[in-house]
Amino acid sequence: MEEGDKAVTSLRAAEVVMAGLFLVFGAVVMWDSQRLGAAWGSDGPQAGYFPFYIGLFIVIASGANLLQAFRMGEKGAHAFVKRGELRMVLAVLFPTVVYVALIANPWFGLGIYVASALYIAWFMWRLGGYGPVKIVPVCLGVVIFFFLMFEIWFKVPLPKGPLEAALGFS
């Protein structure tokens, strides 16, 4: 078995975690709904009536899912995600998180245009193996197109950073 084929978690573990999350979610929904009043009042259901039973259904259904997860038998031991797969997914997910953080944050938000250019460039370089000859025109082309489309033509303001400010578009 190669390194990349090893399972990170089993299918059973993933099922259990997911059902558990649903269970908690349902319980939270029920708790907030009974605070609002979950009874059937004189002129129809109160604000919390439907959410309360929705929460209850979630709890029941995820309880059943939890049971089924424990009773999966053989199949439960299968890999939910293999190491090599997870590495690929994280290789995309992590930079995407950084990208979103770079768009706007309290310290050094770059704005969506600059952040997008960097993100596309990184993606093409690391995952596509492209050189700057291809990266630069693609990044600039895409970002300038979006800029024209949103800021100039359709006047939809998107988050902007220091570069746009320097160009007078803050």
Place this chain on the structure above:
Amino acid sequence: MTKQILSTGLLAAAVATTFSFAAPALAWEPTKNVEFIVPAGTGGGADQMARVIQSIIAKNNLMKQSMVVINKGGGAGAEGFLDVKGSKGDPHKIVITLSNLFTTPMATGVPFSWKDLTPVRMMALDQFVLWVNKENPAKTPKEFLEQMKKAGPGKTKMGGTGSKQEDQIITVAIEKQAGVKFTYIPYKGGGEVATQLVGKHVDSTVNNPIEAVAQWRAGNLRPLCVFDDTRMPYKAKVTADMSWADIPTCKESGLTTDYLMLRGIFMPGGVTADQVKYYVDLMEKVRQTPEWKKFMEDGAFNQTALTGKEYADWVASAEKLHYGLMKEAGFLAPGK
């Protein structure tokens, strides 16, 4: 409450001083697109007015930069007001208000108030009219109330926009005055409410004139009275035999409820007097256009338009009025 009044007074005074010392020399102008926030969904009264203002400005080239209308109606308008509150010092953002400036924080406890904003100017006041379906035999408010009493409490359905907002406040005020009981049914928008009345899914509404005028002209609805202490001034015939001025006030028929809704412009807090003055002047230019005058007449608006301290005072007293009304109706959020 005393603290609130005190700070209101202080703010009003501050606004007054800034205005008297505003220097006209180096006038401020927008350097980029101006966002015009509408704290309500598309198609409603505030949205329509904002879009009319936007198009008047664009059509007559009143501003070098563009104005962009953005709807932020989530959470009964809280989304829009919180956005403006959070944009302290940003002169490229203005917001149009409806009564939810007062009612939403009171009813939900969401922390914002008009004191977080800078008042620019009042554009107009929106009227409320009591409407029934054309097929309803009641011709006057008195007949309508008698009909209600005969039917019994809760048997008459009043349709309105939103919950614990202006329409429901007026409904509760009528109930208290006349000793009747409506079943209030909240809908999402004014146009929808008018249509529901035409389809007889509700028995009455308190729609703004502009929301119901098309159905009135088509002979589907009948206005009973307007919730103001004087009649509307517009004498041009809207239907074959009636003008807005022919609608009696509710006071004339013994229902002393009156209620007007603010259609005013605010900016975020922390902007300079120059910047405020720019928008005051811009809106004055808008008000002078024939398009605006036609819009006012079509919607039978009350054209009171205040600026500066008078405006701030008006808003402060309106807030007090709403507090009283909401408290009486039992609409205040716990702890308010």
Place this chain on the structure above:
Amino acid sequence: MQEIQSLIGGFAIAMSWFNLALMFAGVTLGVLIGVLPGLGGANGVAILLPLTFTMAQQPGGATSAIILLSCIYWGALFGGAITSILFNIPGEPWSVATTFDGYPLSQQGRAGAALTAAFTSSFIGALVAVLLITFISPIIARFALKFGPPEFFAVYLLTFCAFVGMAKGAAFKTIAAMMAGFALAAVGIDTVTGQLRLTFGFMELLKGFDFLIAVIGLFGIGEILLTIEEGLEFRGAKARLNMKVVLETWKELPRYWRTSVRSSAVGCLMGIVPGGATPASFMAYGLAKRVSKDGEQFGNGKVEGVVAPETAAHAAGTSALLPMLTLGVPGSPTAAVLLGGLLIWGLQPGPLLFTEQKDFVWGLIASMYLGNIVGLIVVLTCVPLFASILRVPFSIIAPVILVICAIGAYTVHSSMFDVWLMLVFGVLGYVFKKLNYPMAPLVLALVLGDRAEDSFRQSVLGSQGDLLVFFSNPLVGTITGAALLLLFWPLLSGGWSALRKRAAT
């Protein structure tokens, strides 16, 4: 026939070289807007409104102006399908149901066929709706007035019942996912009482969970993560790139005429009511899956599964203009902006518009015919172009898609919180797919949940707690009955065949 005469008059007004050029420009712009999830038809129409004021001052200009605007609307309707089919990202809410079969088709290398089917069905749906508007609009307007809260609730119930049971996978997972959708729909302010629900003091949650953000995350981002897991390429890159695919698909389409007719009817009903194009597309898909003999195969890439939702969405989108014109109630955000435009041109939408502004109304109706024909020509000629996007290497197109998703999520409420939310939904979408939690019921519950709840509570308020209100007149009784019949259909048909078997033995 007075209508035909008026319509010919309308064509005479609309048919000029200038107006035809405007149609091409409007449709092209509209397609572009429809493709990008960050822009909706409402943006395009809103931005061009001021331009049209200058146009409207010239003689005959009001018609030209409305032609330009309505063509953007048609273009956006067409464009919404493109990203759904190619990348599993619905550009507009009503193209979610198009992804169910459109995306699998594209993965099988049949993107061209899926696009052709989508565009052609859109055209047919719109055409049926325009015919309806042309000839029986007064009747329709009166029919729409019959819809009060109980009728609306019955329609939403019908949508659900048409759709449930179609999800694959474990029953409890379906329930959990659907209920989670309902719970998310309940977040925010409660329309009926004005109370805050499930916000836990977070200001970002006040505005509730937007459908589009959930969809972009669950479908778009989730799909990209899954694709990456299997290696860095899109399947379906070998899509054929010539116009022959259009003709071949056209040969196949007449087979689905029943689906087209049914979906057009569903769409027109939902547009007029106005229930909206999104529920219409879901309902049409659900019905087609139940009724079609290939129903079992839906979701694996059946052309019929693209035909059903697209026909319904366009029939609804087009007929939604009718309540706007005759009642002044906009059926969609775009219609709301158009409504604002009408007011400024000095036209008052309402029951009298058809008699007072004849030229304008018939010019508009004529432009609906022409605009859709022009639209179909434009998008069909571009089918090879769209399909060729799949040939762009994955490591270039994937980040661009993710950027588009981020922009799309941001523009819904101009809020960064929503972009983060989209990422969370993306990860959820990935995990859901791997664990076989169905996403379609979640999305449907999210889009219809609060509307269904509002209309239910409005009904019960009106009836003072009496549930029989949902059977109180023939109209609502029929719809509710049909919904319950659909819900229990599997049981009934199962019981029926068991009985027959017993009789046989």
